[in-house]
Amino acid sequence: MAARAVTQVMHMYLRSTRFSHLPNCFLAAQLKISYLRFYTSRHNDSTETIQKPENTVLLNNLTVLGVDIKMARRRQPGVFRKVITNEEAVAEFLKNKGANRQTIASIISRYPRAITRSYCHLEERWRLWRSIFKTDSEIINVIQRSPESYFRSSDNENLEKNISFLCSLGLTSKDLHRILTTAPRTFSNRLELNKQMVKYLQDLCVSLCDQNPDDFVKRIITKNAYILIRSIKRIKTNVDFFTEALKLSNSELTKLLQGHGAEVLDLSSDYMKRNFKNTSEQLQSLGCTPEEVKKFFIDYPPAFYASFEKISIKIDCLLESEINIKQLLKKPRILEFSVDNLKNRIEELERLGYDFRKHGVTILDSSRRRFEAKLEKLTEGE
DNA sequence: CCAACCGGGGTCTGCCATAGTA
DNA sequence: TACTATGGCAGACCCCGGTTGG
Numbered sequence: 001m002a003a004r005a006v007t008q009v010m011h012m013y014l015r016s017t018r019f020s021h022l023p024n025c026f027l028a029a030q031l032k033i034s035y036l037r038f039y040t041s042r043h044n045d046s047t048e049t050i051q052k053p054e055n056t057v058l059l060n061n062l063t064v065l066g067v068d069i070k071m072a073r074r075r076q077p078g079v080f081r082k083v084i085t086n087e088e089a090v091a092e093f094l095k096n097k098g099a100n101r102q103t104i105a106s107i108i109s110r111y112p113r114a115i116t117r118s119y120c121h122l123e124e125r126w127r128l129w130r131s132i133f134k135t136d137s138e139i140i141n142v143i144q145r146s147p148e149s150y151f152r153s154s155d156n157e158n159l160e161k162n163i164s165f166l167c168s169l170g171l172t173s174k175d176l177h178r179i180l181t182t183a184p185r186t187f188s189n190r191l192e193l194n195k196q197m198v199k200y201l202q203d204l205c206v207s208l209c210d211q212n213p214d215d216f217v218k219r220i221i222t223k224n225a226y227i228l229i230r231s232i233k234r235i236k237t238n239v240d241f242f243t244e245a246l247k248l249s250n251s252e253l254t255k256l257l258q259g260h261g262a263e264v265l266d267l268s269s270d271y272m273k274r275n276f277k278n279t280s281e282q283l284q285s286l287g288c289t290p291e292e293v294k295k296f297f298i299d300y301p302p303a304f305y306a307s308f309e310k311i312s313i314k315i316d317c318l319l320e321s322e323i324n325i326k327q328l329l330k331k332p333r334i335l336e337f338s339v340d341n342l343k344n345r346i347e348e349l350e351r352l353g354y355d356f357r358k359h360g361v362t363i364l365d366s367s368r369r370r371f372e373a374k375l376e377k378l379t380e381g382e
Numbered sequence: 383c384c385a386a387c388c389g390g391g392g393t394c395t396g397c398c399a400t401a402g403t404a
Numbered sequence: 405t406a407c408t409a410t411g412g413c414a415g416a417c418c419c420c421g422g423t424t425g426g
Contacts, residue, residue, distance in 0.1 A: 052406080075396090075397085076407090076408095078406065078407050078408080079407090081406085081407090082407090110396080111396095113407095113408080113409095116408090145394080145395080146394080146395060146396085148395080148396070148397095149395090152409070152410075153409070153410075154408085154409075155409085178391095181393085182392085182393060182394065183394070184394095185394095185395090188409095188410080189410080189411080190409095190410070190411090193410085193411075225393090225394095226393095226394075229394090229411095229412090230412085230413095231411075231412055231413080233412085234412085234413085259388095259389090260389095267415095267416075268413075268414060268415075268416090270414095271414080271415080271416070275416090302417075302418095305416065305417070306416080306417065307416060307417095310416095310417085333388095336417070336418060336419070337417095337418070337419075338417080338418060338419090341418080341419090362385070362386075365386090366385095366420095366421095367419065367420045367421060368419075368420080369420080369421085370420090370421080
């Protein structure tokens, strides 16, 4: 009853002020306060606790913007109880940068805290992102994909420091562009966290007796744009796992990490271990020696990445076509092609009576255009 | 001329836990 | 004490073509 009375008084106050047209932020905030509605939430025992109320003006505004209130509330309920928010400014800002209504609604639905950022803050952050991106639409694309990356941090100074730190590592603007596109979270990390990862990689390089830690780090980051959003713990576990599972020497590990291995570093360790175990078991059951298995993974680290199920299907598919497992070991890259692609190619070749035992499997390891050109020649030769 | 080698390009968030803060 | 800022986790390939050496 008391709550209802309070609400009525507030509505009266609102009616008396809402048409005054004062373009003043303070007044806008007051309006929101005046709209506050109290509600109670039930607990298991009979006592009823009064929670801080949700801001109904905010709810209305978000509804008008087309925001999925249910989704947003589930994600960040606290935002709905804030008295002062900037949803209109944020929407306006995004609109000015080229986002359409649907995009804006989706962004706020997925990262409601976005509406607590001020117009000034957003302008500044945008300016910093634009120092890396050429156009506004590139940024919109990233935000659309991952609203959290852009809005999670309120610290523009930290962002600026991250940019100069990454530049100081010798990364080019092209590298930064790639990192911000594919792993935007990197730039919202605390500078200190990014520094720690770089330090870890430098130390690793030194421990491997390599002379040039700076090049080493640069190379790993350019090979794997995601590295800075992984935990040091994860990278360390994976490096240790590489070394142990493949019994690598320092120089072998250095080579691996700066090649395909860098891409594989950010896999979750359990996943990688599982894949390694399953795939090596399958290869050994097909008659490969442990040395051959080791060589297979060193030559083709993406095997850690590919799910065992997929690799297994592909291997079966090759064996069915009288392709020897040792031929695969010589050309592991044919596993990079999708199951469908591989199947189609084998089918077409078999139709032409292609003898894999005689000619090997290299024909499978080519781009679509090259493969089709070869196929055409084979057809002509018939 | 062509097979073999090799590097590069695309793409990757949405959720949870928690220390810190107002 | 509620809320924010931030760290961390699981998830899990495919394809193209330039260059080079025989």
